[in-house]
Amino acid sequence: MTVLDVIQRSTDFLSRKGVESPRLQVELLLAHVLQMPRMKLYLNFDRALSEPELDTLRSLIKRRAEREPLQHIVGSTSFCGFEIAVNRDVLVPRPETELLAELAWSFLATLAGPPATVLDFGTGSGCLAIAVALKSPAATVHTVDISEAALVVARANALRLGAGERVLFHAGDGFSVIDPGIAFDLIVSNPPYIPSAEIVTLEPEVRDFDPRLALDGGADGLEFYRLLAAQGRAHLKPAGKLMLEFGEGQHGEISALFTNAGWTVETVVKDYSGRERILIARPGD
Template sequence: MTLAELLGAARRKLAESGVEDAALDARLLVEHFTGTSRSDAIARPDRTIDPRTVAEVEAALARRCRGEPVHRILGFREFYGLRLSLSAETLEPRPDTEVLVDAVLPFMRDVASREGECRVLDLGTGTGAIALALLANVPGAVATGVDISDDALATAARNAVDLGLADRFRPKKSDWFAEISDRYHVIASNPPYIGSNEIAALQKEVRLFDPLRALDGGDDGLEPYRIIAAGAASHLEQGGLVVVEIGSTQRLEVGSIFADAGFRLVRALSDLAGNDRVLVFATA
């Protein structure tokens, strides 16, 4: 089978199964398993693909047709220009979360320039996406990535090594602030924020393949924010910031939770679709 034939067959298979973005997913899977690129498809469409590789692609396509997200199959996803490995107990990082990184980078650069170091606490670190993106863009920053999952912590640590950031990243097993004693200039989190009764209505790519613990925010989806708001002040340096990702309808509720805990809203940011996505707080 030629590369062009394999790409065409992959597109058709995914489209017939009702996969959105069938052409993109087909290309990503074919390129990954064949070791080719978009330029190869243009310059060498008649390149022969060996039967073993074709079988690997077909197995990957079958997984995608069953609903498994393409990046789960690939085993990695790009986030803020970084390639991050995924594992069973890590949330797949989404582009919307890059808004959170953008929100605090100027502040962190200022702190690092002024004090020689900026300390970050990433609660629910997962793949390490937030912490590692911040470290990659602020050489004077150090980060502690907190998670309750050993699998997630191992994945975050591996990503830090792969990105050359391990000397500034410390994985820490903790149930939120339970095992944390230090103070930080930035406390960041993309916590679970979906109501328990809403999980069943999620797309199967999310419901069946993202870890439930990274999705379920309790009965009203707000329980993690109550925990963060209650514990943040005792772990925040004077003048520090707390920055959280939120669900698109949660701005008022999350703002109220933090206000009741003695914080003021400094900034609210929207995602690429214009939905409320990130809130930045400072002590009142």
């Protein structure tokens, strides 16, 4: 069977299984098996696949048909141009979060004075903390996560990407493990924000493969925003900022929550598809 035959057949198969963008998924899996950039497949449509290559591809396509995320199958994803390893212990980093990373390192670049100190609350794979550290070469980024298993992944990512010295990991529940003596220049977070009862309605790739701890934002999805609004200020410098990602449609409630808790909401930033996704607030006036 040739590359083109395999692409066509597997695309039909994944499409019947309800997988989104089936052709792209097949091409990415095939490129992974053949260890070539996806675009190079187009120059190799007539290449015949060997039996071992076909066997490997079949098993990967089967996993994708069972709705295992592509990123878990290939073992990594790209985040702000950095390769972040992922598995079932961490949320697969999403493109919207790249925008949060960009806002974070752009803010740090405006700061004068001693090297900045940042907190990434709920670090998961470490994607945000690592990207911010690598783009802000003097900054120290503390991270916290309640999942020890996630921190194993995050630590390995930081080491592999050369950020091991400036990204520090704290295992535990929220601010309880953060040194109260540190005043951060910036707190970033993409906390769990799905209302508990909505988790069953999510796509299987998310519902069955992202850790529940990374999704569940409590009954109304806002539990972690309340916690950050109540406790975040004590950990920030007076001129510091809080940058938070949130889910579609949550911006009104979250802005109100922070304003009512005495924060100044500076702006709500839209993602590339025009939806409000990131809140930037400062401790007060």
